[in-house]
Amino acid sequence: MSRPEDTLPPDLFYNDAESRKYTTSSRIQSIQVEMTHRALSLLGLTSPSLILDIGCGSGLSGEILSSVAPPLGGPHIWIGMDISASMLDIALQRDVEGDLLLADIGQGVPFRAGTFDAAISISAIQWLCNAESSDTSPQGRLARFFNGLYASLRRGGRAVCQFYPKNEMQKSMVSAAAIKAGFGAGLLEDGAGTKNVKVYLVLSVGGGAIEGVVEGMEGVDVEERMGRKGDGRKRGEEVGKKGRKQWILSKKEQMERKGKIVKRDSKFTGRKRRVQF
C-alpha cells in the first residue's frame, strides 16, 4: 500500500473529502485516541497545562486533552497547528475547544519562548520528510520545526511525537534533527516488529535532569545530549542505517569520549517495548 506522504503534499492530500473520510472512520478514531492516551501518559502531566498539538487535524487528538479529568491532571488547554484548511474546517464543525492555527510546522513554531508546558503530535511529523518544493529540503524543514518547538517549550517541558517513519533512515533523520535542536530524546516502540508498530519520539527540554525525566517512562531509550546547541559538540554526525541499539550506544560512546555526562547504561537501553494496556 502506498504511503499518502509519497503521493501529495499534506494540504492537498487532506482535502475536504479525505479529511471527512479520515475523521469519520471509527477505526481511525479509535487508533488516534489510543495513541493520544499513550502520548499523554508519556508526558506525565500532573496539573492543567498549556499544550501544543502539532498537526492537530480535525481535533481527534486535541479533544482528548480537553477531556482529561481533574484527578488525572486535566483538563488541559491546547492550541493546534495544521496545514490543511479542510482538516481545520472539520475541527470547527466538531466544535473542539482548542484554538486552531493554519500553519506549516516546517516553517517553524510562531510562539514566544517558553510558551508551552508540553507538546503532542499524533501521526503528523513524518510529513516533514517529504519536501514539497525545490526550495525546501526535509532537513531544513525538520530543523525549523524542532528549533521552533524547542524554543516554544518551557524548561523541563516535554514533547511526545508519535509518527510513522517510512524506514530506519527516516527514523534516524527525525531523531537526529530533534537532538540537534537541543532536545534530550528517546524512541519508544509499541508493538515493535509487528505491522502495527507505533513509534513515539519522546523529547525533553532542559539539561541535567534527564534521569528524572526518564523516570516514569521506563523502556524509553535515552539518546540524551547534554546542553544546548553551541556547546561545542559536533553536530549532524551520521546516524545512518545502523541498528537502533547500536546507534544509541555509539552516541553514548561519542559523548563519553568528549567528556560529557551521559545516562549510565540501563537494562532498558535499546530494548523494545510492547503495548502496555
Place this chain on the structure above:
Amino acid sequence: MKILTVNFLTCAVKACKTSPLSFPLHFRDAELEQSDIGYNPSFLRNILPRVDWEALKVTATELGFTTVPSEKPNLDPAPSNTDLPAPETAMETSEPDVADEKVMRDLHTLLLETEVREGKMVCGNCGHEYKIKEGIANFLLPSHLGR
C-alpha cells in the same frame, strides 16, 4: 482565537524573531465573540506567570477592553496536588479567597472566553498581516518568507 493565545503568538517571519516590535501582534478590524469554557483555576494559576502583562494591556486596549488592571494580579501559589492535604486542612484550603476568586473569574473571561472571530493581526516590525477567519488565524507564510 482566544486572547490567551494572542499573548503567546509572535510574527512567524524569521527576521522578526529578534525584534521587540514583532510582539504582540496588533489587531485590525477585529470581531469578538464570547464563548463558554469550563472555569479552571489551576490552569490560570499555572499560566499567569507566563502571561506578558504589558502585551495583554496593549491587546486589550486594541480590542476595546478598558478595565484590565495596570499590574499583573498576584495570585496565591497553586495548591500542590501531589501531596494531598489531610482532611481538616483540605477544608480550609478549599475555601477560596474572595478577592482572588473575583480576579480569577475576570481573567478566565478575558483570556479564555473572549475570542476573536474575524479580523487580522499585523506585525509591528515587518507589517505582515495574519488573517483570522472563523477564529482560525492563517500563519502560512509565502515560501520566500518561510525559509
